[in-house]
Amino acid sequence: MAVTVMREVLADTLKDMMEKDERIVVMDADLASANGTFGLRDQFPGRAIDVGISEANMASMAAGMSAYGMKPYIVTFTAFASRRICDQLAISCAYAKQDVKIIATDAGVTAQTNGGTHMSLEDIGIVRSIPGTVVLDMVDGVQLRKALPVIHAHEGVVYVRMVRKDTPDVFDETHEFDLFKGTHMKEGKDLTIIASGIMVHEAMMAEKELKEAGINAEIIAIHCIKPIDQEMIIASARKTGKVMTLENHNIHGGLYSAVAEVLSEHCPVPMKAIGIKDHFGEVGKTRFLMEKYGMTKEDIVREAKVLCEK
Template sequence: MIATRDAYGEALAELGAENESIVALDADLSGSTKTGVFAKRFPNRFFNMGIAEANMVGTAAGLASVGKIPFVSTFAIFAAGRAWEQIRQSVAYPKANVKIVATHGGVTVGEDGGSHQSVEDVAIMRAIPNMTVIVPADGEETKGAIRAAAAYKGPVYVRLGRNKVPTVFPAGHEFKIGKGNQLVDGSDLTFVTTGLMTAQAVIAAEKLQAEGISARVVHLGTIKPLDKEIVLKAARETGAIITAEEHSVVGGLGGAVAELLGEECPTLMKRVGIHDRFGTSGKSDELLKYFGLNAETLMEEAREIITRKG
């Protein structure tokens, strides 16, 4: 169990030792986003921009224009919200080599409540041209994703969480932008998941097997560009898709998969996530249960979609 934000802090510090062009900027939240690990090792390459997210993104774009590789971090609600215009105009439009790594995404922010629980950020970032959007499942994938983002030339948005999550991928997992991973084989239906919901889908698939339901699990660590091949293959072979994400079903993973299937392979489908509403205050585990973001809900949806499938 490790929080993806903790894995980010470790990976960024490792990269900093390997590449002097990497710099980090934070909006007075380095203790929470874990860029503080980088700051301690490389104080001359760390910039605390204060509570000025828009200025931070603009500064990062300037640093990128002179060959630096800036990693910009704050909470997802502030990155996708307060700094949206600067991300669009100063980063995405000119294809600036800026990496926006936003932590505290989703309802697992917990007691901070709906005002701080970003459930729209993936949709917002996915809509921006030239933007790559990544949502890792666990700490190991996060480390690989940060390395891949650093090597990639262009804007990247990485969404991370606050809480510790189960480890899905083995140590040293190689992350490839735009490529999904089939974690469990199955023939009756496919769970297409991202973020912390991937571990829940693996649990659900194992339990469903005992009921005679064969569920495939496909994890998409990259939401944009979407791995069309792995999704279409699953749709054609299993005939039923259930997406799962700690995000609004509007415009996130569910929206992306629905768009693809609607155009290229109409398939029986269900979206599990936040259904067009804001988050609320509570303990993270209680909120996941409240919003149905768990293996039990996935199993219920699997039984229902099998019935609908006939």
């Protein structure tokens, strides 16, 4: 399976977009090297800016630039793109109806050895609670490359959550990105598995083992957590009668919460959440942390079997 370095896709795609639209400004908070955007400074002097370790100021600067007709992108680690700048996102950007794009890297357990302070497991919950925001959790590099131009065309605050380093490719170049629509990865009848971000790959691996166990699982990839694709979720839940969510995030406030909000009103069915169970992060490699927090394909298969017995 091919593997893509997400920060390279980010930088290359932003470069292409900046060549086409002179309004785009990319801002970093002393993390351009880590996030792969350092080279944009040589290519676009004055339009690729390091604001220093001052993320809140960076968000306010982006709001001001937007008010003057520019198209600002702020790029920093997920923890700093949500917890640290929540007030500026809410008031300066969303409340003021500015056109600001937030690129949040090192999502969830992929922050790895940066540890608990840099490992945001609550960022989706924070940003999706702010009115008017769009919240995305990118699946792989192919999707990110196709998504950025579409995101650019959307007016308003868009929060783009992504892995910074290596990510297995789930999609190929035939993938068609729709900002607000989920993707049917596989049709099924016994169980609906709804996954976001890195957990889509895990879902696809688990599906093979479930098939061997006689469980025909439907797999849905949801990249847009807000506004979520209600139509696809409801239709699948009505067909299978059971739903499992997979996310690289706290189950409180993230994908599980978003799906449960939809189904509790329109199609109540038994549900199971795979994700972080209300913990802070810690130092560790991604696979170690996924095993510790019960997020691997083995965990998915085990819990799916229990859910299907109900």
